Amino acid sequence: MGLDDLEAAMTSAYGEMDDEVDVELDRETRNELALLLAAFDGDRGELFRRGIHALFRQTVDTGDLDFHLREGFDVTYDEYLSGMTYDEMTGQDQYPQRDDDRRYQM
Template sequence: MGLDELEDAVGDAYADLDEETTVELDRESRNELALLAAAFGADRDELVRRGVHALFRTTVDTGDLDFNLRREFDVTYDEYLAGMTYDEMTGRDRYPQRDDERRYQM
């Protein structure tokens, strides 16, 4: 897998999201959401948006997002944002691999 497959997967996931996404909450999540709503005085939709942003930021900061992207698609978040892999950025994919066994033979 690679960058093209990741872009396709993100596009597919984005298309699958409805304007209004409904999520079933378990008892613990309902209690936590109710406490957050009371503490911040915010509506549920705003709290869910904040929760998505917080989870995203945490996975980026801890490297979990890169780990999972590398495992699933063999790219990192930076490569996704740049639209090219590190090998493409550095030109390493344009040159043949060095043959170290024959490197010093005359």
């Protein structure tokens, strides 16, 4: 897995999304949403957009996004943003792997 796999997964997910998303709400979520709607002028769409932005920001700030990206795609968010892995950035992937078994043989 890598950056290309992450890009393909994002493109696929983006293509499957419609402008509107149907979500089933449990009782707790329904109560929280009702309170937020009352507090923020009843614009449900704006609340969902804010909620997604807040969750995204929180996962970036806490490192949860990097953890899940590393686990699933072997990249970090910074690597995704730059379009290259750390090995590519530092040039570590340009050298051939050493064969330690034969390292000191003449």
